[in-house]
Amino acid sequence: MDMFLYYLKLSKHNLKRHKLFFTLMITTLAVGVAVLLANLAILRVMTSDPIPEKSDKIFSVNMNAWPEKDENISESLHILRYRDAMHILKSNIPTFSIAHYASQVYARNIESKSLTRFSAETRATTSDFFELTNAPFAFGGTWNNENSNDVVIGADLNQKLFGGINSVGKTIEIGKQIFRVVGVLKPWNLKPLFYHATERRAFNKTDDLYAPLETALTYNWGISARTSSTESFSDASDTRAKNVFYMQAFVQLENAQQKAQFQNYIDSYSQSLKDSGEHPFPINNKLYDVNQWLDKNKVVDQKILAFALATVLFLAVCIFNASSLLLARYHSAKFETGLRRAVGASKKNIFYQGAVESLIIGSCCAVLAIILGWAFLKFSLTLFPYLNDIASFDAKLMLLGIVIAVSTSFISALYPLIQASNSSLSAQIK
Amino acid sequence: MLNMQSISRIFKTDTIKTHALRDFNLNVKPGEFVSVTGPSGSGKSTFLNVAGLLDGFDGGSYELDGVNVKGLKDDELSRLRNEKIGFIFQSYNLIPDFNIFDNIDMPLRYRGFSAKERKRRIENALEQVGLASRHKYLPSQLSGGQQQRIAIARALAGEPKILLADEPTGNLDSLMARQVMELLHTLNEQGSTIIMVTHDPDQARSIKRNVQVIDGQITDMSIYAPLNNVALNKAHTA
Numbered sequence: 001m002d003m004f005l006y007y008l009k010l011s012k013h014n015l016k017r018h019k020l021f022f023t024l025m026i027t028t029l030a031v032g033v034a035v036l037l038a039n040l041a042i043l044r045v046m047t048s049d050p051i052p053e054k055s056d057k058i059f060s061v062n063m064n065a066w067p068e069k070d071e072n073i074s075e076s077l078h079i080l081r082y083r084d085a086m087h088i089l090k091s092n093i094p095t096f097s098i099a100h101y102a103s104q105v106y107a108r109n110i111e112s113k114s115l116t117r118f119s120a121e122t123r124a125t126t127s128d129f130f131e132l133t134n135a136p137f138a139f140g141g142t143w144n145n146e147n148s149n150d151v152v153i154g155a156d157l158n159q160k161l162f163g164g165i166n167s168v169g170k171t172i173e174i175g176k177q178i179f180r181v182v183g184v185l186k187p188w189n190l191k192p193l194f195y196h197a198t199e200r201r202a203f204n205k206t207d208d209l210y211a212p213l214e215t216a217l218t219y220n221w222g223i224s225a226r227t228s229s230t231e232s233f234s235d236a237s238d239t240r241a242k243n244v245f246y247m248q249a250f251v252q253l254e255n256a257q258q259k260a261q262f263q264n265y266i267d268s269y270s271q272s273l274k275d276s277g278e279h280p281f282p283i284n285n286k287l288y289d290v291n292q293w294l295d296k297n298k299v300v301d302q303k304i305l306a307f308a309l310a311t312v313l314f315l316a317v318c319i320f321n322a323s324s325l326l327l328a329r330y331h332s333a334k335f336e337t338g339l340r341r342a343v344g345a346s347k348k349n350i351f352y353q354g355a356v357e358s359l360i361i362g363s364c365c366a367v368l369a370i371i372l373g374w375a376f377l378k379f380s381l382t383l384f385p386y387l388n389d390i391a392s393f394d395a396k397l398m399l400l401g402i403v404i405a406v407s408t409s410f411i412s413a414l415y416p417l418i419q420a421s422n423s424s425l426s427a428q429i430k
Numbered sequence: 431m432l433n434m435q436s437i438s439r440i441f442k443t444d445t446i447k448t449h450a451l452r453d454f455n456l457n458v459k460p461g462e463f464v465s466v467t468g469p470s471g472s473g474k475s476t477f478l479n480v481a482g483l484l485d486g487f488d489g490g491s492y493e494l495d496g497v498n499v500k501g502l503k504d505d506e507l508s509r510l511r512n513e514k515i516g517f518i519f520q521s522y523n524l525i526p527d528f529n530i531f532d533n534i535d536m537p538l539r540y541r542g543f544s545a546k547e548r549k550r551r552i553e554n555a556l557e558q559v560g561l562a563s564r565h566k567y568l569p570s571q572l573s574g575g576q577q578q579r580i581a582i583a584r585a586l587a588g589e590p591k592i593l594l595a596d597e598p599t600g601n602l603d604s605l606m607a608r609q610v611m612e613l614l615h616t617l618n619e620q621g622s623t624i625i626m627v628t629h630d631p632d633q634a635r636s637i638k639r640n641v642q643v644i645d646g647q648i649t650d651m652s653i654y655a656p657l658n659n660v661a662l663n664k665a666h667t668a
Contacts, residue, residue, distance in 0.1 A: 346505045
């Protein structure tokens, strides 16, 4: 401990003595670490597992039931017809199964004197949605009847309509219909939004309002997502009986056996459609777990990946530069090193002293890197505005920044330190 | 105290092999004051580097205070240097931006002494060299002679078995050189073993035992008359 304190004292002295040199070195390393951190902040959001506790048990159901021969359709589709989705929901193999589509409505607190209607991103879905996605309820729960006028609202909409209170039992008006709030969610950030990772929506916020699928169709709530059809349709309610592909389905399967059973279930369904001449394709249904689904949809921006590689290389250049600077400094400090060795410092002593110095440099570098990294992140988000609300500098990233800064400082000092502690003694002092 | 038998030190380049020391034998007893003289390039500094464990040797044996140094690891050599040897360099080798106290403190730190013990030793050493009140000064605030006294205090603070001085008066004017030599003689009288490399034959003559090195070998081991003031004065006013 005594020696550690002595090394600290010497390092502090050296830092004061060579202010310009150390400023240059710390800045060099800090810029490299900061750029990497800013990039990691974005990359981490993109590559994170949105539901790690069961991402390997939730599957996006992809089927090929397109009724016409079409050269553009070679793979199974993630968008399904109403009747295909209903067939999936009918199965009792999955623990939970849901179908959904995205919509948008305008909602108003019926008791409010104001006539203002708030725009609400809406998920028309089935009641298992909340259990399958682990949506966090603040108050109440899901609906019991798929044809009811019951809805669940998100924290933001609850704030806008009811000031954030427990609004379970309150009523809202949507398109001249009265709906009852049966559940209110806590603030919910799902990154990426795996249940709607297509159409570049993976980094959208979670929805404001969740309503029963049947009710949404009955009231003809519009479809705000990719829709493909072989027949014309005028209203959402028409889609129940027509070849309109727009719904997405997810199931929760607990093990390989359950998965195999369900695969068999949907394959049998597709085969029966094929046998009855409803589609011409070979049976090629797919079940993608959450991470496979995010990979398939290329949620990680390729530009970001390329940038990540560039930032790692940039950091390597910074380390190399810092190392060169240190080598020059140790060369100029040969006299002091030689003297210390002559009066009894071992190679280890010299090495440890340098290591403590690199620890201090690393700490200074970490502070600067976190500040610069935050600034670089803000700048980077101007290039990726859809990540604005979710890419952030949190405690974990700051801790990582400190570890990287201290490590890079040590790495850059390693070669110069080895050189310094191994240099010939007798040549250095007279 | 110091016993070298058939020491050889060879420096090699791609094409040249230089025998800096060859069949070098020297035995120094406790309390002796030995001067080492010889022309430039004769091997004096190489001898001092080997004696001070700053450099290795290629053949022979070397015992320092009963410890055979051959084959010792860096840690062990460093500990020996720290505990048994005090260096006095021609250029003083004080760290310019450390004050006197911190300069003398340096070898004591590597010995692991407590703060109290270090302070006691530093104060004693400064008193021995007559600069007790200067511990807050920077080296640049002292004269050359005073700086060399500080360097001697640094060597003394560890209470070494032997002092190795490499032309300690080489950078000093005659008055200061005399003061430093007087200090070294006093230390020797108090029991310190000293080996001093010097170019100055008069200075060497002021020391009882002289070793002359030529071409890496000891060629003469003269014992002069006991130290007297006439010889010392002559040596330092020359």
